Amino acid sequence: MISVIRAENKAFDLPAPDKVIRVTPMTQARFAGKAAIITGGSGGIGSAIASAFVDEGAMVGIIDTNQETLDKSVSALVARGGRAQGLVVDVRNHEAVNEAISTFASHFGRIDILVAAAGGSLGTPRDLDQITEADIDLVLDVNVKGTFNCARAVIPYMKKVNGGAIVTFSSIGGRGASPVTGVPYASAKSGILGLTRRLAREVGPDNIRVNAIAPGLFLTGRLQGMFDALPENERNEVLNAIPLKRMPDINECVQPVLFLASEAASYMTGTILDVNGGRLMPSS
Ligand SMILES: NC(=O)c1ccc[n+]([C@@H]2O[C@H](COP(=O)([O-])OP(=O)(O)OC[C@H]3O[C@@H](n4cnc5c(N)ncnc54)[C@H](O)[C@@H]3O)[C@@H](O)[C@H]2O)c1
Numbered sequence: 650m651i652s653v654i655r656a657e658n659k660a661f662d663l664p665a666p667d668k669v670i671r672v673t674p675m676t677q678a679r680f681a682g683k684a685a686i687i688t689g690g691s692g693g694i695g696s697a698i699a700s701a702f703v704d705e706g707a708m709v710g711i712i713d714t715n716q717e718t719l720d721k722s723v724s725a726l727v728a729r730g731g732r733a734q735g736l737v738v739d740v741r742n743h744e745a746v747n748e749a750i751s752t753f754a755s756h757f758g759r760i761d762i763l764v765a766a767a768g769g770s771l772g773t774p775r776d777l778d779q780i781t782e783a784d785i786d787l788v789l790d791v792n793v794k795g796t797f798n799c800a801r802a803v804i805p806y807m808k809k810v811n812g813g814a815i816v817t818f819s820s821i822g823g824r825g826a827s828p829v830t831g832v833p834y835a836s837a838k839s840g841i842l843g844l845t846r847r848l849a850r851e852v853g854p855d856n857i858r859v860n861a862i863a864p865g866l867f868l869t870g871r872l873q874g875m876f877d878a879l880p881e882n883e884r885n886e887v888l889n890a891i892p893l894k895r896m897p898d899i900n901e902c903v904q905p906v907l908f909l910a911s912e913a914a915s916y917m918t919g920t921i922l923d924v925n926g927g928r929l930m931p932s933s
Pocket residue numbers: 688689690691692693694695712713714715718738739740741765766767768769770791795818819820821863864865866867868869870872
């Protein structure tokens with residue numbers, strides 16, 4: 650259900666645009682009895698996705714490297730009435746990932762959905778001259794190898810339940826040449842698109858769908874602070890480049906992810922869903 654309400658656009662010191670759309674979570678339990686694993690599940694977008702899955706009946710396993718935020722996220726999921734488990738795992742470590750996925754499968758009795766949200770530019774510099782080898786290793790390893798490790802680990806469990814859905818996280822920075830993030834991030838997020846398509850082809854016969862989401866700028870956590878600190882003219886520049894002329898609500902990323910994971914997307918695999926307010930409209 651989508652409700653349209655008037656609200657302040659708190660990201661800008663601008664007059665509020667005519668309308669700000671807040672997408673309220675679906676109320677039906679599309680994922681009752683299913684188990685969803687969310688990597689980066691205590692981050693800005695991942696934690697919102699985890700909550701939405703719980704609200705729609707899923708059991709939720711979250712993976713993250715940050716013990717403190719992970720504990721908070723699991724407690725919040727349980728407080729909403731969900732069945733949830735969190736494990737501190739670095740997605741770069743395939744043995745640790747395999748072990749975690751096996752633990753979740755024993756705990757929940759099944760695995761139906763993976764949302765691979767762990768990633769980002771991870772504090773690495775944007776300027777070419779400042780990027781070290783360690784920076785590019787980090788960004789490629791967490792985003793691409795981490796997604797690969799997690800996807801490969803869940804597939805045997807999805808086969809046991811005759812199908813599943815994997816949602817990978819690309820970015821507007823992987824779809825075009827965004828100036829906001831650097832070359833390593835663009836490389837990693839483009840790499841995730843190739844991974845998504847190739848994997849979709851491989852596991853389609855097992856009724857496992859693999860799709861990517863490519864969000865534009867969502868002002869989660871650290872990004873909100875960075876954005877608020879920009880001079881007004883730069884913030885306006887960002888806003889003006891978005892045809893919808895507003896910044897998104899977090900649920901406007903969450904709901905497309907849930908859609909890709911749901912039966913409503915049952916004939917979609919190997920696709921990329923651009924969620925960027927029209928800022929980038931790739932021709933292919
Ligand atoms: N926020 C945006 O504007 C935006 C736009 C496009 C794409 N994305 C992508 O969406 C995803 C989530 O972004 P976010 O804004 O919620 O970021 P975030 O930093 O709030 O969350 C990322 C989470 O991943 C975890 N993480 C980092 N390295 C890890 C590792 N090695 N193993 C396990 N967990 C690890 C972090 O601890 C954090 O909780 C990322 O892949 C990001 O690139 C975000």
